[in-house]
Amino acid sequence: MTEPRRRARLIALTALAALLFSPPLVVIFDRPSEAGPSWLPLYLFLAWGLVIGLAAWLMESREEER
Amino acid sequence: MRSEALVLTFAFGYLALLFVIAAWGDRRAEQGRSLIGSPTVYALSIAVYCTAWTFYGSVGRAAEFGPSFLLIYLGPTLAMLMGPLLIRKMVRIARSQRITSIADFISARYGKSSSLGALVAVIALIGITPYIALQLKAITLSHAVLVNYPEAADFRLADESFWNDKSFWVALVLAVFIILFGTRHLDASERHEGMVAAIAFESLIKLLAFVSVGVFVLFGLFQGPADLFGQVAADPALGDALGLGAVPGGATGWFGTLVLAFLAFLALPRQFQVLVVENVDERHLKRASWLFPLYLLAINLFVIPIAMAGLLLGGSNDPDSFVLTLPLAAGLDGIPLLVFIGGLSAATSMVIVETIALSTMVSNQLVMPLLLRSRRLHLSSQGELAGWLLGIRRVAIVLILLLGYLYHALIGDSYSLVTIGLVSFAAAAQFAPAMLIGLYWRGANRTGASLGLIAGFLVWAWTLLLPGFAQSGWLDDAFLHQGPWGLAWLKPYALLGLEGWDIYAHSLLWSLTANVGLLVGISLFTRQSPLEQTQAALFTEAMHPGLEHTPLWRGQTTRGELRSLLGRYLGASATARVLDNPGDARLDDSDPAPSELIARAEQALSGALGNASARVLINSVVRGEALDLESILSILDTTSQTLEYNRQLEQKSRELSRIGEELRAANERLRELDRLKDEFVAMVSHELRTPLTSIRAFAEILRDSDSLPDEKRVHFLDVVVKESQRLSRLIEEILDLARLESGRLTLHPQRLDLVALTRHSVDAVHRLQEDRGVALEVEIDLDEAPVVGDPDRLEQVIINLLDNAGKFADHDAPRVRLHLARHKAHFRLSVEDNGPGIAPDERERVFEKFHQIQRQGESAETVRGRPRGSGLGLPISRGIVAHLGGRLWVEDAPILKGACLVMELPSAPG
Numbered sequence: 001m002t003e004p005r006r007r008a009r010l011i012a013l014t015a016l017a018a019l020l021f022s023p024p025l026v027v028i029f030d031r032p033s034e035a036g037p038s039w040l041p042l043y044l045f046l047a048w049g050l051v052i053g054l055a056a057w058l059m060e061s062r063e064e065e066r
Numbered sequence: 067m068r069s070e071a072l073v074l075t076f077a078f079g080y081l082a083l084l085f086v087i088a089a090w091g092d093r094r095a096e097q098g099r100s101l102i103g104s105p106t107v108y109a110l111s112i113a114v115y116c117t118a119w120t121f122y123g124s125v126g127r128a129a130e131f132g133p134s135f136l137l138i139y140l141g142p143t144l145a146m147l148m149g150p151l152l153i154r155k156m157v158r159i160a161r162s163q164r165i166t167s168i169a170d171f172i173s174a175r176y177g178k179s180s181s182l183g184a185l186v187a188v189i190a191l192i193g194i195t196p197y198i199a200l201q202l203k204a205i206t207l208s209h210a211v212l213v214n215y216p217e218a219a220d221f222r223l224a225d226e227s228f229w230n231d232k233s234f235w236v237a238l239v240l241a242v243f244i245i246l247f248g249t250r251h252l253d254a255s256e257r258h259e260g261m262v263a264a265i266a267f268e269s270l271i272k273l274l275a276f277v278s279v280g281v282f283v284l285f286g287l288f289q290g291p292a293d294l295f296g297q298v299a300a301d302p303a304l305g306d307a308l309g310l311g312a313v314p315g316g317a318t319g320w321f322g323t324l325v326l327a328f329l330a331f332l333a334l335p336r337q338f339q340v341l342v343v344e345n346v347d348e349r350h351l352k353r354a355s356w357l358f359p360l361y362l363l364a365i366n367l368f369v370i371p372i373a374m375a376g377l378l379l380g381g382s383n384d385p386d387s388f389v390l391t392l393p394l395a396a397g398l399d400g401i402p403l404l405v406f407i408g409g410l411s412a413a414t415s416m417v418i419v420e421t422i423a424l425s426t427m428v429s430n431q432l433v434m435p436l437l438l439r440s441r442r443l444h445l446s447s448q449g450e451l452a453g454w455l456l457g458i459r460r461v462a463i464v465l466i467l468l469l470g471y472l473y474h475a476l477i478g479d480s481y482s483l484v485t486i487g488l489v490s491f492a493a494a495a496q497f498a499p500a501m502l503i504g505l506y507w508r509g510a511n512r513t514g515a516s517l518g519l520i521a522g523f524l525v526w527a528w529t530l531l532l533p534g535f536a537q538s539g540w541l542d543d544a545f546l547h548q549g550p551w552g553l554a555w556l557k558p559y560a561l562l563g564l565e566g567w568d569i570y571a572h573s574l575l576w577s578l579t580a581n582v583g584l585l586v587g588i589s590l591f592t593r594q595s596p597l598e599q600t601q602a603a604l605f606t607e608a609m610h611p612g613l614e615h616t617p618l619w620r621g622q623t624t625r626g627e628l629r630s631l632l633g634r635y636l637g638a639s640a641t642a643r644v645l646d647n648p649g650d651a652r653l654d655d656s657d658p659a660p661s662e663l664i665a666r667a668e669q670a671l672s673g674a675l676g677n678a679s680a681r682v683l684i685n686s687v688v689r690g691e692a693l694d695l696e697s698i699l700s701i702l703d704t705t706s707q708t709l710e711y712n713r714q715l716e717q718k719s720r721e722l723s724r725i726g727e728e729l730r731a732a733n734e735r736l737r738e739l740d741r742l743k744d745e746f747v748a749m750v751s752h753e754l755r756t757p758l759t760s761i762r763a764f765a766e767i768l769r770d771s772d773s774l775p776d777e778k779r780v781h782f783l784d785v786v787v788k789e790s791q792r793l794s795r796l797i798e799e800i801l802d803l804a805r806l807e808s809g810r811l812t813l814h815p816q817r818l819d820l821v822a823l824t825r826h827s828v829d830a831v832h833r834l835q836e837d838r839g840v841a842l843e844v845e846i847d848l849d850e851a852p853v854v855g856d857p858d859r860l861e862q863v864i865i866n867l868l869d870n871a872g873k874f875a876d877h878d879a880p881r882v883r884l885h886l887a888r889h890k891a892h893f894r895l896s897v898e899d900n901g902p903g904i905a906p907d908e909r910e911r912v913f914e915k916f917h918q919i920q921r922q923g924e925s926a927e928t929v930r931g932r933p934r935g936s937g938l939g940l941p942i943s944r945g946i947v948a949h950l951g952g953r954l955w956v957e958d959a960p961i962l963k964g965a966c967l968v969m970e971l972p973s974a975p976g
Contacts, residue, residue: 007151014147021140021324023317030310037298038309041133041370048136048143048363055147055356 006058013054020047070213073406077209077232080407081239081414084264088247091263101263103346105353110266111340112358113273115142115331116365117197117416118204119487121272121409124366126386128373132312134323138487139366141327143359149351152332153341155505157348159608164253164673168338168497169427173678175504175605176512177598180678183431185516186497189523190335190427191466192531193493198420198470200486201413202233206474208409209233211387212402215394233474236410237467240417244467245460248422252452252636253673257344258422265340265419268411273365275408279389280368282401283375287392291371298374307377308370315568322571323488329498330491335423336416417467425462430676433458438682452637455674488570489530495574496522499582507589508602514589522581525561529573533558597681625659627687628667635683636674644670664688746915749937753796757789764789799938803915806945813856813949817974820851820860820893824886827864831872840872840880848886851893852974855950863943863954867897867967870939874965875899883962891973892952898959898966909956913944940967947971 019025021044029043091101101107120138127135145152156171165171169190173183209232247261288294298304306312313320331337345351376388379395389409393401434455499522500515536543549557559569561576594602625645632641644666659667664684671680764782768774774782805811828844835842871882881900886893904912915938944954952971959966 010147010150014144017144017147021137021144023321026320027310027317032309037295037304037307038132040310041136041308044133044136044140045363045367048140048359051143051147052356052359052363055359059150059352059356 009058013051013058016054017047017051020051073209073212073403074232076403076407077236077410078239080410081236081243084268084414085243085246087267088243088260088264090260092247092250092260095257095259100259100346102257102259102266102344105350106357107262107266108345108350109354109357109361110269111262111344112146112337112354113269113361113365114265114336114340114415114419115334116269116272116362116412117487118201118208118409118413119197120365121276121412122204122208122386122389123487124369125373125376125388126384128369129307129377129385129388130312131314132308132310133370134313134320135369136366137320137323138327139359139362141324141329142331143362144324145328145331146355146358149341149355152502152505154348154351155608156342157345157351159505159605160342160345161348162608163604163677164669166343166430166673166676167423167427168333168335168501169431170672170676170678171338171342172497172500172504172515173431173676174672175501175601176510176515177595177601178677178681179512179516180431180435180682182500182512182516182519183427183676183678184435185519186500187424187427187431189493189496189519190424191469193490193496193526194335194420194424195466195469196473196486197490198417198466199473200490201417202237202471202474204409204413205233205236206231207387208390208406211390212394212406215391215402231475234471236414237417237471240414240421241464241467244418244421244425244463248418248425248463249456249459252455252640253670256673257346261418261422262340262344265415268415269361271411272408272415273361275404275411276365276389277368279393279401279405279408280372282396282398283392284368284371287375287379287396288371294371294374294378297378301378304374304377307374313568315566315571319568319571322568322574326488326491326495326570326574329495333497333501334491334494335427336419339419339423417470421463421466424466425459428462428466429455429459430679433462434675434679435682438679451635452640452674455635485534489534492526492530492570492573492577493523496526496577496581499578499585503582503585504602505605505608508599508606509589509594510585510602511589511592511594512598513592514585514587517588518581518583518585521584522577525577525580526573529558529561529576530569533569623659623664623688625657625663628659628663631683631687632667632670636670640670749915750800753937754793757793757796761786761789761793796938799942802942803938803945806942806949811945811949813859813946815854815856815950817852817854818857818860820853820855820895820971821846821848821886822850823857823860824864824884824895827861827868828884830861831865831868835868835872835882838872838880840875840882842868842872843881843883845883846886848888848893851886851888853893853950853971854974855971856946859946860950863946863969864895864897866939866943867895867969870967871897871899871901871965874901876901876964881962883959888973889970892970893973894968894970896966896968898962899964900959900962901964903959903963904956904965912956913940913954915941943969 026040026044030038030040032038094101102111124135124138159165160171163174165174167187169183169186172186173179176182244261247264248258250258250260284291284294288297298307310316310320315322332341372388372392373385376385376392379392384391390402390405393405496519500510500519504510504515532541533543533546535541536546546558549555554560555562559572560567561572564572564575567575629641629645632644636644645663668680668684671683674680675683764786768779768782768786802811824844824846828842832842868882868884872880875882876899879900883898884895885898886895888894940954947954947969950971952969954967954969957966957968
């Protein structure tokens with residue numbers, strides 16, 4: 001992968017993470033489950049895990065850019 | 067089984083293990099087989115971010131404020147995602163400039179300013195020491211819980227002697243550890259491999275401990291997550307505990323804490339230490355950018371289950387201690403001990419790294435600049451200062467730990483864990499604008515950064531630090547509710563009336579507004595010094611491939627001077643490493659040092675003393691100015707070129723006006739000369755015509771009247787002859803004058819006796835004067851008067867003077883007096899008469915051509931009978947005398963009271 005492209009993807013990923021962790025989306029997921037507690041913590045952990053997974057994939061992939 | 071002895075054995079055994087690991091790490095480093103050369107170890111060392119505050123406090127915060135504890139880790143996740151871009155740049159700069167701490171980094175960015183470095187160091191000390199205290203408090207508290215359970219762990223330090231407080235002894239052991247493994251090298255920019263290895267190991271231990279207790283709670287106390295959350299749902303009191311409603315400040319508080327954690331992660335001194343200074347290879351950032359967030363996720367995974375379990379089962383206990391009390395309540399012995407060790411590892415790792423970072427700042431940014439400023443150090447500098455430096459750093463380590471311990475012992479009881487942590491974060495966040503904006507905006511300058519930092523720090527102190535003191539009962543807390551002096555808009559928690567915000571978001575908003583506002587605003591309106599411009603260019607363009615090997619210095623010094631400077635501060639072996647290359651071993655110490663060598667020397671000093679002090683020292687031996695190419699160009703573009711043009715234009719216009727002036731003057735002179743020439747021609751024509759007319763008239767009479775008596779004929783012929791003589795004399799004089807004025811008059815100067823010459827001249831005119839009835843007196847005081855001159859010409863002058871005097875002497879009894887005397891190195895010949903004299907304003911005009919004085923009361927008629935002058939005699943005489951190096955002028959006659967003409971000639975040499 002060429003360096004500027006990796007750079008661009010990294011910036012995009014950071015922006016996505018910032019969006020996922022910030023109020024508008026956070027507020028949307030802040031609703032009680034049928035069981036009682038809010039979905040918020042679960043959402044946060046899932047989003048967090050997703051971001052980490054994407055970052056790992058982005059950083060560790062060695063395939064050449066098509 | 068939880069006996070005091072056992073706990074202590076485990077605790078200090080664990081610390082001993084740290085020593086072993088660190089020693090092993092350093093040994094491996096010396097052998098060149100580094101333990102820490104892996105991205106995984108790097109990521110684990112970054113996990114020093116997770117302190118005792120994370121270990122115990124996260125659960126407490128989750129129990130109290132719901133998911134807001136996660137923000138403390140989501141912020142760093144964002145920062146680490148940016149790591150390969152942002153932190154890599156910082157690492158590269160730190161490597162090339164040998165940065166030792168965040169204070170050094172900011173000081174280097176803003177022109178290696180020692181005042182800015184000192185400011186950052188002071189803010190860090192004030193902001194971070196409580197955080198160290200917090201770790202020590204966590205150790206004391208967890209130990210008390212572990213030993214006293216099930217009795218209340220209400221441990222009040224004030225009631226105990228400090229030697230009963232385990233954290234005092236832990237701090238002491240840590241001081242030894244840090245001194246052993248944190249100050250091995252003088253060069254603080256070099257990595258502390260053993261220490262990093264120990265930190266990475268501690269990170270594993272705390273993760274292991276926390277996960278074990280989490281698994282135990284979830285699967286030992288409950289039957290998995292479903293069971294736990296089923297019970298939580300059933301408890302109405304916990305219904306809202308995990309929603310946004312539990313977060314202080316709601317959505318704004320949420321966002322504020324996220325930003326706070328993001329900034330603090332980058333700007334905390336210990337994070338800067340592990341992220342930047344201890345980085346082995348900037349490629350490690352790639353792995354760490356996702357591995358470290360993964361670590362954070364793992365260590366936080368069980369926070370909510372533990373918090374919920376704690377609220378369900380042991381609601382009366384302090385939520386900060388749930389991690390310990392839950393397994394203790396279940397009657398276990400092993401897991402509580404593991405938790406205690408985990409908490410200990412979290413606390414010690416933070417204390418170790420933070421203390422190293424702070425002590426480096428204190429020694430390099432606070433103490434060294436002061437020492438360098440004092441003269442005594444310079445004078446007594448023949449000894450090695452290397453030992454001194456390490457000594458300063460070691461004393462700083464002990465003092466910082468002592469300060470942390472005192473803080474903990476004296477006011478630590480009144481703070482909850484979480485409060486101190488976030489207050490410290492907000493203090494560290496004040497470094498972020500100067501650092502991050504300085505990384506990308508070249509225009510940010512020192513004045514802006516300093517004022518921004520000061521303003522941000524003051525706002526932070528007002529909105530977080532002082533209220534904290536007030537709530538601890540240290541200050542009267544009236545100003546919290548009414549504002550100081552009744553000024554409501556100054557209320558610390560509602561500045562300018564901004565109410566209803568989370569206190570941290572509120573403080574962050576105002577402090578960062580002031581900080582960034584001043585940094586940007588002042589930078590836009592002030593100028594940078596050349597060094598600042600250079601450093602700004604080096605920082606902002608750090609990733610530019612061409613910039614790395616730019617030689618900075620253009621200054622001059624010798625190898626010997628560099629060697630003695632380095633030897634003084636770094637010791638002989640380090641100096642030899644820096645200065646000696648195998649290739650140039652034959653070079654002499656008196657040779658000029660090349661610029662790369664000076665740059666290497668400055669870097670070596672920077673690593674040991676910090677950038678600002680290194681700069682001061684290098685400046686003391688190097689003459690010249692350092693500028694990189696880009697800043698030279700930009701400076702040239704903006705200022706020099708314009709100035710140069712201006713200067714040239716000014717010079718040109720000055721020259722032009724001077725030339726114009728000269729031309730005008732020359733023109734004036736030419737006009738004057740032209741006028742004089744016209745006058746001269748008119749005069750000459752007139753003078754020539756008079757004798758010609760009379761010659762012609764008498765010649766015609768002679769031709770036409772044959773019957774003229776002989777007597778008359780002779781008389782007329784006589785007149786014709788006289789007039790012809792006069793005519794030829796006149797023409798001779800005009801020619802003389804022309805030659806004089808054109809400089810073609812040929813004189814034949816020779817050594818002669820003026821006395822003899824004067825006598826000879828007097829003899830020549832004596833008869834003529836007698837005929838005219840002039841009484842001539844001659845008074846010569848000398849026997850001889852040797853001068854250099856043309857005898858014929860001088861005689862001509864003297865005769866002319868005597869002749870003139872005779873003409874202008876008194877009409878009835880004319881007297882002329884000649885006087886020759888010595889006057890200093892000159893001879894003066896004066897000729898005076900007893901005529902009417904010459905008025906002072908006429909005295910210079912008698913030397914003008916054709917100037918003839920009209921005698922008062924005498925018409926042209928009455929002058930008849932005396933020979934008329936041509937008006938050229940005096941001008942010619944003056945010209946001749948001037949040519950011979952003398953002077954001729956008119957003055958008052960001392961004896962005969964008429965006119966007196968004085969000729970002065972220098973006496974002949976020898």
